[in-house]
Amino acid sequence: MLDELRELYQEVILDHGRNPRNHRRPEDANRHATGNNPICGDALIVHLTIDEDGTIRDAAFEGKGCAISIASASLMTDILRGKTEAEARALFENFHQMCTNDDFDIAAVADDAEALERLQVLSGVRAFPMRVKCATLAWHTMSAAMARKNDVTTE
Amino acid sequence: MNEASTAADRTLGDRAAGDNSTLAYDVERVRADFPILTREVFGHPLVYLDSAASAQKPRQVLDAMRDAYETHYSNVHRGVHRMSQLATDAFEGGREKVARFINAGSPDEIVFTRNATEALNLVADCFGRAFMKAGDEVIISTLEHHSNIVPWQLLRDRIGIVLRVAPIDDAGNFLLDDFEALIGPRTRLVAMTHVSNALGTIVPIKEVIARAHARGVAVLVDGSQAAPHMTIDVQDLDADFYAFTGHKVYGPTGIGVLYGKRERLNALPPYQGGGEMIASVTFEKSEFKDAPHRFEAGTPAIVEAIGLGAALDYVEGLGRETIAAHESGILAYATARLGQVPGLTIIGTAREKASIVSFTMACAHSHDIGTIVDRTGVALRTGHHCAQPLLQRLGLTATARASFGIYNTREEVDVLVEALGTVTEIFG
Numbered sequence: 001m002l003d004e005l006r007e008l009y010q011e012v013i014l015d016h017g018r019n020p021r022n023h024r025r026p027e028d029a030n031r032h033a034t035g036n037n038p039i040c041g042d043a044l045i046v047h048l049t050i051d052e053d054g055t056i057r058d059a060a061f062e063g064k065g066c067a068i069s070i071a072s073a074s075l076m077t078d079i080l081r082g083k084t085e086a087e088a089r090a091l092f093e094n095f096h097q098m099c100t101n102d103d104f105d106i107a108a109v110a111d112d113a114e115a116l117e118r119l120q121v122l123s124g125v126r127a128f129p130m131r132v133k134c135a136t137l138a139w140h141t142m143s144a145a146m147a148r149k150n151d152v153t154t155e
Numbered sequence: 156m157n158e159a160s161t162a163a164d165r166t167l168g169d170r171a172a173g174d175n176s177t178l179a180y181d182v183e184r185v186r187a188d189f190p191i192l193t194r195e196v197f198g199h200p201l202v203y204l205d206s207a208a209s210a211q212k213p214r215q216v217l218d219a220m221r222d223a224y225e226t227h228y229s230n231v232h233r234g235v236h237r238m239s240q241l242a243t244d245a246f247e248g249g250r251e252k253v254a255r256f257i258n259a260g261s262p263d264e265i266v267f268t269r270n271a272t273e274a275l276n277l278v279a280d281c282f283g284r285a286f287m288k289a290g291d292e293v294i295i296s297t298l299e300h301h302s303n304i305v306p307w308q309l310l311r312d313r314i315g316i317v318l319r320v321a322p323i324d325d326a327g328n329f330l331l332d333d334f335e336a337l338i339g340p341r342t343r344l345v346a347m348t349h350v351s352n353a354l355g356t357i358v359p360i361k362e363v364i365a366r367a368h369a370r371g372v373a374v375l376v377d378g379s380q381a382a383p384h385m386t387i388d389v390q391d392l393d394a395d396f397y398a399f400t401g402h403k404v405y406g407p408t409g410i411g412v413l414y415g416k417r418e419r420l421n422a423l424p425p426y427q428g429g430g431e432m433i434a435s436v437t438f439e440k441s442e443f444k445d446a447p448h449r450f451e452a453g454t455p456a457i458v459e460a461i462g463l464g465a466a467l468d469y470v471e472g473l474g475r476e477t478i479a480a481h482e483s484g485i486l487a488y489a490t491a492r493l494g495q496v497p498g499l500t501i502i503g504t505a506r507e508k509a510s511i512v513s514f515t516m517a518c519a520h521s522h523d524i525g526t527i528v529d530r531t532g533v534a535l536r537t538g539h540h541c542a543q544p545l546l547q548r549l550g551l552t553a554t555a556r557a558s559f560g561i562y563n564t565r566e567e568v569d570v571l572v573e574a575l576g577t578v579t580e581i582f583g
Contacts, residue, residue, distance in 0.1 A: 002577070005530055009523070009581050040522050041539035041552045064552060066520035067582070128526055 008124035008131075009067065017067035022060040022077035029058065033149060035141030037133055040066065044073055046141040054085045059142070066134050072122055073138035079115045085146050091115055092139045098123050099132050180481045185473065186562045188213040199532030202567045207352055207380060207511055207558030208536050210405045212466070219465035220407065223458045231457055232431060232448075246457050249464035250447070256467040257378075257397060258388040259414050266413040266420065266447040267455050271379040272302040274398035274413035275346070277450060278375050279306035281423040282344060289315030291343045294372075296321040296329060297548050298351040298358065301541040303377045307346065317341070323548070327354040327503040331362055338370045345374045349381035353540040353556065354503025355486075355511030357381075361392050368393065373419065379403055383560065384482060384509045386475045395419050401459065405561070406466030410459035413450070420446035427452040470561075478561050482510035485559045489568045493557075496575050498583070502554050510559035513540075516575070518582040521555040527581065528574035535571075 029047035036043045042065035049058035059077040064070070080088055091112050098104045099122065106116050125135045186192050189211050194201050203211060227241035247262070254262040268274040287293075293307050297320055307318050319342075321334035338345075345367045349360045360381075364374045375396040378387060382399040389397045396419065401410040415423075425432055425443050429452030434442040443449045470478065489512050493499055498517035516524060525537035536556040539546050546552060557571060 002530075005527055005577070005581060008526070014582065039538055040520075041543055041546065042520075042522075043552075066522035068523070131522070131526060134522060 004124070004127050008128060010121045010124065012121045013067060013071040013124075016071035016074040020061075020070050020074040022074065023062065024060045025062055026058045026060050029060070031145040031148065033141050033145035035137050035144065037065070037069065037137050039130075039133065042066065042069060042137075044069065044138055044141055046073070046077075046138060046145050048080075048142065048145050050085065050146070056080050056083050056085065056088060061138060061141075065137070068122070068125065068131055068134040069137045072135045075119060075122070076138045076142065079118060080142070087112065088142065088146065092143055095119050095122075095139060096136060099125050099135050102126060180477055182481065182562065182564050186564075188215065188469075189562055190214060190217070192562060196532040196534075197530050202531075202533040202570050204557040204559065204563065204567065204571060205534045205536050206383070206560035206563075207403070207556065209402045209408070210383060210560050211562065212407065212462075213405060213469050215469050216406060216462045216465045220458050220462040223461045228458070230454055242457060245461045245464075246455070249460035249462075252464035252467045253412050253414075256387070256471065257382075257399075257412075257414055258390050260390060261417065263445070263447055264414055264417050264420065266415065266450045267460055268398075268411040268413055268450075269409060269456070270402070270411035271377060271398045271400035272411070274396075274400075274411050275303050275375070275377060276306045277413055277426045278344075278346070278396050278398075278415075278423075279310050281426055281450075282373075282375075283310045283314060283316070285423055287314060287316055287343050290317065290341055292317045292319055292339060292341045294319045294321055294334070294337050294342060294345045294347070296334070296347050296358065297323045297545055298327070298329065298348050298354065298356055299346075299542065299545070300348065300352050300377065300379070301543070303346055303348060304544065316343075320544075321347070323356070323545075325549070327351065327356045327505040327549075329356060329358045329363075329505075331359060331366070334363060335366045338367065338372060342367075342370070342372050345372055346377070347374065348377045348379075350378075350384065350509045350511075351503070351542070351545070352380045352511070353542040353545055353554070354505065354513055355380075355508040355558075356503060356505040357385075357507035357509055359507075360394075364393050364395075380509060380511070383470070385479055389414050401463040401466065404463075404466055405469060406463035407459045410456045410463045412463075415446065417446065420450070423450075425452070426450045429453045431455070473561060481561065482559055482563075485563055485565065485568065486510040486512065488565050489557060489559065489571075492568055492572050493575075496572060497579065499575065502549060502551065510563075511556060512558075513554040513556045515551065515554050516578060516582075519578050521553040523582065524555045524575070524578050527578045528571065531570065531574045531577070533567075533571050533574050 029049045031048040034045050044063035047060045059080040061073045122135050125131045191211050229238035229242040231243040231246045250262045250265045253265045319337045367374045373395040376394045378399040383404045397414040402408040432449050432452040434444050500515050502513040521537040525535050538553050
C-alpha cells in the first residue's frame with residue numbers, strides 16, 4: 001500500500017509541490033489560458049511567452065492545487081522553455097501516454113527522451129486513474145494557451 | 156411489502172430491555188444488513204465515510220426491488236390486468252410511505268422525481284412560470300448545493316429574476332436576522348437547504364419558514380441532507396415545498412421526492428408533458444390531472460419508488476431518534492479525534508450540525524488526502540462538494556469530508572485518523 005503511495009508521492013513531486021518553480025506571471029507573456037479541474041475546483045493559469053519563430057521563451061503558471069497538479073505545472077514550465085510549439089505538443093502527447101499507458105516505453109520514443117525522463121516522476125499516477133487529470137491539467141491548459149483557446153488576456 | 160427491518164426490530168428490542176443509552180444501538184447488526192460493507196478495498200475493510208454523497212443500500216431495499224421485478228412488475232396506472240394492479244399498488248404504496256416519512260397531509264402531496272435536483276428544477280421552472288416576472292426575487296443561502304443555485308440562475312437568465320443570498324458567519328452558522336432583512340416586497344420565494352452538505356450546518360428552517368410566511372413568502376426546502384439524519388415533519392415545519400432524494404436515505408438512485416402543499420402544487424402548471432399527467436387530450440388542447448400525476452409525465456421509476464419505500468421502512472424501523480443519537484455520538488467522537496490531528500482544521504463548526512465533518516490539513520491538499528486514505532480502504536469525499544460559492548466564502552477551494560450514517564462506527568473514525576497519520580508521514 002505505502003509502496004504505491006511512495007511511488008506517487010516521490011520526493012521530487014513533494015519538493016515541486018511545496019516549492020513550485022515558475023509560479024509567477026511574466027510581464028511579456030503573450031499566451032494565457034485557465035484550466036479548471038472540475039472534480040476539485042482547482043484552477044491553474046498558464047502563461048507562455050512565444051517568440052515569432054514559435055519558440056517558447058518563457059513559461060510560468062499561477063494557481064493552487066494538489067501536490068500532483070502543482071508539481072506537474074512546475075516541472076512542465078521548467079521543461080518547456082526553449083522548445084518550439086510543435087515540440088511542446090509532441091511532448092504533451094508522449095507525457096499523456098506515460099500517465100495512462102502501462103506499456104509506455106521511453107526508449108521507444110525518439111525525441112525528447114531527456115524531458116520525458118524528468119517527467120517520469122509523475123508516471124506513478126498510472127496506478128491512480130482518478131489522478132491522471134491532476135497530472136495533465138497544466139498540460140491541457142498549456143495546449144489551450146497555444147491554441148489561443150480560453151484566452152484570458154486583455155490585450 | 157417486506158417485513159424485513161430486522162436489525163431495527165432487534166435494536167428497539169435491546170433498548171426496551173432497559174439500556175436506553177446510545178450503546179443499545181447495535182451497529183453491527185445494522186452493518187450486517189449492508190452487503191457492500193463486507194468487501195475490502197486495497198486489502199482493507201471498506202470504511203465508507205461518504206454517505207452524504209450517496210448512502211449504501213441495505214439488503215431489504217435490494218430484496219424489495221428484486222421481488223418487485225420477479226413477482227409483481229408491470230407498468231403502472233395503465234392496464235386492467237392483474238400485474239398492472241399489483242405494480243400500481245406497490246408503486247403507490249411507496250408514495251404512501253414517503254408521505255408518512257415526512258408527515259405529509261396526503262400521498263397526493265408527494266411528487267416522484269428523478270432526484271432532489273429535479274425536484275428543485277421543477278419548482279424553479281413551474282413556480283417561476285406561474286408566479287414570477289422580471290425583478291422578482293428569490294432568496295437562497297450561502298450554504299446551498301449547486302442544485303439549489305443553478306436552477307435559479309437559469310430562471311434569472313430566462314425571465315430576469317434577482318437572486319439574493321442569505322449569509323453565514325465564519326463558523327458556518329446561518330444568520331437568521333440577516334436572512335430576514337433580505338425579504339422585501341419583490342421576494343416571491345425562499346429556496347433553502349435544511350442541512351449543508353459541505354459543512355453539516357443545520358439551518359433553523361422552521362424559523363426561516365415562519366419569518367418568510369410572516370411576510371407572505373412561500374418556502375422551498377432542500378432536505379437532501381436532512382432526510383437521512385433527522386425526523387422531518389413538513390406540517391410542523393409548515394414547508395410549502397420540501398425536496399429530498401432517495402439514494403441518500405439508503406434507497407435506490409433515480410428516485411427523488413418533491414413534497415408540496417396540495418394547493419401549492421395544484422396552482423402550478425405542468426412540468427413536462429406526456430402520458431400519465433393528462434386527464435384528456437385532443438389535438439387542440441389537453442386537460443391536466445391534479446398533483447401528483449400532473450408532474451409525473453411518462454412511465455415513472457416504478458421499482459425505484461418501491462425500493463425507496465423499503466428504505467424508509469428500514470430507517471423508520473431503526474427509529475430516527477435512535478439514528479440521530481447514534482450519529483451525534485459519532486459526530487462528537489470524530490470531531491474530538493480529528494481535532495487532535497496536528498495541522499488539521501475542521502471547516503464548519505456551527506452550533507447545530509448533522510454528522511458531517513469537513514476538514515483541511517496544512518500539509519496536504521484534500522485530493523492528496525483522499526488518495527492516501529483510499530489506500531487503506533477509507534472512502535472520503537474531497538473537493539468542493541458541489542458548493543463552490545460556499546467554499547469561496549470560507550476562502551477555500553476544496554476540503555476533505557467525512558460523513559457518517561447509520562452503519563458507521565467509532566472504530567472507523569479511528570481508522571480514518573490513523574490513515575491521516577500516513578498523510579502527515581508523506582507530506583509532513
